Structures are given as structure tokens and as C-alpha cells.
Amino acid sequence: MGRLQPPRDPVTLRFDGEEIVAERGEPVAVALVAAGHLSLARSPKFHRPRGPACQRAACDGCLARVDDVPNVMTCRVPAADGMRIDTQNVVGSRDHDLLGMADWFFAEGMNHHELFAGVPGVQLVMQAFARRVAGLGKLPKEARPPREAMRREADVLVVGSGPSGMATAVRLSERGRKVEVVDDDLAWGGSIRALVGADAAAWQPLVQAFGSALVGGRVSVRLGTTAAGVFGGDVLVAGEAGVEVVAPRTLVLAPGAHDGVLAFDGNDHPSVMSARAAGRLLGYGVLPGERIVVVVADRGGPFGEAFVRAHPAATLVRGVPVSAKGGGRVREWTVATPAGEQRLKADVLVVDAPRAPAYELCAQAGAALVHEDRGFVVHALGGRIRDGVYAVGEVAGTPLDPTAVANEADAVAESA
Numbered sequence: 001m002g003r004l005q006p007p008r009d010p011v012t013l014r015f016d017g018e019e020i021v022a023e024r025g026e027p028v029a030v031a032l033v034a035a036g037h038l039s040l041a042r043s044p045k046f047h048r049p050r051g052p053a054c055q056r057a058a059c060d061g062c063l064a065r066v067d068d069v070p071n072v073m074t075c076r077v078p079a080a081d082g083m084r085i086d087t088q089n090v091v092g093s094r095d096h097d098l099l100g101m102a103d104w105f106f107a108e109g110m111n112h113h114e115l116f117a118g119v120p121g122v123q124l125v126m127q128a129f130a131r132r133v134a135g136l137g138k139l140p141k142e143a144r145p146p147r148e149a150m151r152r153e154a155d156v157l158v159v160g161s162g163p164s165g166m167a168t169a170v171r172l173s174e175r176g177r178k179v180e181v182v183d184d185d186l187a188w189g190g191s192i193r194a195l196v197g198a199d200a201a202a203w204q205p206l207v208q209a210f211g212s213a214l215v216g217g218r219v220s221v222r223l224g225t226t227a228a229g230v231f232g233g234d235v236l237v238a239g240e241a242g243v244e245v246v247a248p249r250t251l252v253l254a255p256g257a258h259d260g261v262l263a264f265d266g267n268d269h270p271s272v273m274s275a276r277a278a279g280r281l282l283g284y285g286v287l288p289g290e291r292i293v294v295v296v297a298d299r300g301g302p303f304g305e306a307f308v309r310a311h312p313a314a315t316l317v318r319g320v321p322v323s324a325k326g327g328g329r330v331r332e333w334t335v336a337t338p339a340g341e342q343r344l345k346a347d348v349l350v351v352d353a354p355r356a357p358a359y360e361l362c363a364q365a366g367a368a369l370v371h372e373d374r375g376f377v378v379h380a381l382g383g384r385i386r387d388g389v390y391a392v393g394e395v396a397g398t399p400l401d402p403t404a405v406a407n408e409a410d411a412v413a414e415s416a
């Protein structure tokens with residue numbers, strides 16, 4: 001576990017007082033994993049330990065207080081010298097949270113709305129206790145000053161800088177359109193950044209074309225910037241630089257897909273992460289564990305296999321996890337495979353399951369949704385949701401394949 005190479009531009013962070021050396025600009029959650037920390041947060045109600053399972057702002061397992069700001073997704077914060085990261089929502093310490101007793105007391109679940117309801121006196125005590133146990137973090141000492149939201153028009157707005165967003169941006173820019181791309185990540189590339197070595201090579205022409213479009217000024221990209229909602233023809237865009245309502249002539253939604261989550265005993269353990277998250281860590285030169293088992297479920301891929309190709313010491317198994325055995329750091333996993341149940345020793349379990357399209361913005365834009373086993377898929381013929389609004393990439397069921405992505409971008413550029 002840890003870094004494959006020492007940081008080239010090291011900075012020092014403090015995590016609950018412990019000094020941690022990080023690469024400047026890498027996500028803080030990556031630096032914490034590199035330093036051996038997988039248990040970063042606690043669930044709000046039962047205080048079960050949580051870990052950075054997605055590395056893409058979608059699981060909340062990396063929430064912490066950063067420089068006195070609560071509930072920060074540390075997978076979306078660049079490491080900087082002197083940064084202070086504190087575990088929140090615990091009584092005791094991150095590893096020994098007294099409030100974790102709630103999980104032990106109420107092993108079958110707990111509805112705090114009904115707990116001792118109607119019992120004079122006890123009800124008030126229980127309500128106070130429930131408020132103390134639940135919730136996330138404490139407010140900062142000072143409120144941030146309010147910021148003005150601007151409204152402006154744009155030619156093309158692309159939401160998401162993954163492969164489909166990149167390809168469509170390039171194609172539209174080649175037709176003389178002025179393209180702006182927003183992404184809440186710290187770097188562009190989306191899922192491509194979870195592929196390393198030979199698996200990343202197939203995407204190099206697209207990476208180069210997008211890079212050239214940026215350098216040539218035909219496309220601009222704003223990172224750390226979230227498209228928070230679509231309201232008619234307007235998109236609410238928020239980032240450190242400010243908040244705006246953008247009204248684009250053409251809106252391209254490329255939000256990708258959420259990691260697939262399988263139901264098994266122990267699936268919320270900090271030692272469990274998605275194959276895409278493990279690939280991202282490897283892209284930063286970080287291994288999440290010493291013994292890693294990668295489970296590829298039916299219709300999962302391509303990140304699990306790609307991870308094992310880049311890190312052959314990991315064990316690849318096809319099947320579904322059944323249970324975990326061990327303490328704070330799980331040691332043994334039971335996996336159901338076509339050949340029967342296997343027990344595998346590992347300190348990290350990487351799961352590659354079918355991803356669920358991140359359909360939310362598309363639904364707000366009026367897209368029709370089709371339900372499949374993996375979740376809701378946007379139904380957009382030729383990528384078109386309605387006049388001037390398009391959905392591309394995994395959200396619309398397009399495979400993560402360079403040719404499919406290029407063809408889709410051509411069709412959207414032609415139509416738009």
C-alpha cells in the first residue's frame with residue numbers, strides 16, 4: 001500500500017494532527033489513502049466507518065472538515081501546503097468513535113422518530129441524543145459572505161469532461177462553435193483517468209485533440225465547477241469562481257455514470273471501493289492496499305481488468321462478493337464465482353459492477369428515461385433530448401469505446 005514513487009512536488013498536510021506528505025494538487029483523499037488511511041468518515045446515523053469508495057464526489061465516504069469548513073468532499077480538494085483536515089462527527093477518534101455504539105445497540109436498524117415517542121421525559125432525552133448522533137459536522141466559525149449569481153448567454157455548454165464530453169466539444173469546436181466545458185473534477189478526462197498503461201493508449205488521440213482545442217482557445221474548460229441543475233433553458237453552474245445561470249444555445253449533457261454498488265454483507269466497509277476509484281488511485285501512483293482482490297461482476301468492466309493489467313499482483317475473480325470477515329481492516333472475503341464460493345485474503349476489495357447512468361440533469365432537461373437492471377438510462381435518439389439539448393456518453397447508454405464515442409460526437413455535431 002502507498003505510493004509507487006515519492007511525491008515530486010511535496011506538500012505537508014495535517015490529518016487529525018498527523019503530518020502527511022502529499023503531491024501538490026492531487027486530491028486530498030488520494031493523499032490520505034497513500035498515507036494508509038481508508039477509514040475517513042462516519043455514517044451520519046449509525047456512525048459506521050466510511051471510506052473513499054468512488055474518488056468522484058458520489059459516495060460521501062471522504063467527507064471531512066478542511067481548514068475549518070465542514071462536509072468537504074476531500075476527493076475534490078487539491079492538496080496544498082499547510083492544509084488541515086479533521087475528522088468530523090465523532091466522539092473519541094476516527095477509529096474509535098463512541099457514537100459507533102448506535103450501530104451495535106440497533107443492529108436491526110433504528111427509527112429515531114419513533115424511539116420512546118410518547119414516553120414523558122424520556123422522549124425529550126432521546127430526541128436530544130438523536131440530534132447529537134445524527135447530522136454531519138459543525139458549522140464554521142464564520143459564515144461565508146453571500147455571492148451574486150450572474151446570468152449570461154453562451155454558445156455551447158458541455159457538462160462533463162469525460163470522453164463523450166471531450167469528443168463532442170472537439171467536434172462542435174471544429175464546426176466553429178464556441179464551446180465551454182464544466183466539470184466538478186480537479187482534472188479533465190473523466191473515466192479515462194481511471195485507465196492506466198495500455199488501456200489508456202486507445203484514448204490518446206482524443207486526449208490530444210481535446211488538449212489541442214484547449215491550447216488553441218477553441219474550447220475552454222472550468223474544473224471544480226458543478227452544473228447543479230437545469231431549469232428550462234438555463235443551467236445553474238457553481239464553482240469557487242462564483243455562481244452563474246448560463247443560457248446556452250446548445251447544451252450537451254455528459255455526466256457519465258455512477259459506480260455500480262452490489263448488495264453484500266460488508267459492502268459499506270472502508271476497504272471496499274469501485275474499480276474505477278482504484279484505477280484513479282493508480283493513475284496518481286497510489287495503491288490502496290497490499291493484497292488487493294478485484295471482483296468483476298456480470299456486465300461490469302472495463303476498470304477491474306484494466307487495474308489488474310496495470311497491477312498484476314492483484315487477484316482477479318469473476319463473480320459477486322458475499323461477505324467480509326475481519327475487524328477494522330477486513331482480511332478475508334467470500335466471493336461467489338461460477339465454480340462455487342471462494343475465500344480470498346485481501347485488505348482491499350475492488351468491485352467492478354455495472355454502472356448506473358447519472359441521469360439526473362438529463363431528467364431535469366426533459367429526457368425520457370428507460371429503466372434497466374443497472375438503473376435509469378436516458379433515451380435520446382441520436383443524442384437529442386429536445387431542440388438544442390443533447391445527452392451523450394454512458395448516461396445515454398453509449399459504450400465506453402473510442403469508436404462509439406467518436407460516432408456519437410459526429411452525430412451530435414451534425415444535428416446541433
Ligand code: FES
Pocket residue numbers: 029051052053054055056057058059060061062063073074075076
Ligand atoms: S465522495 Fe469522495 S470518494 Fe466518494
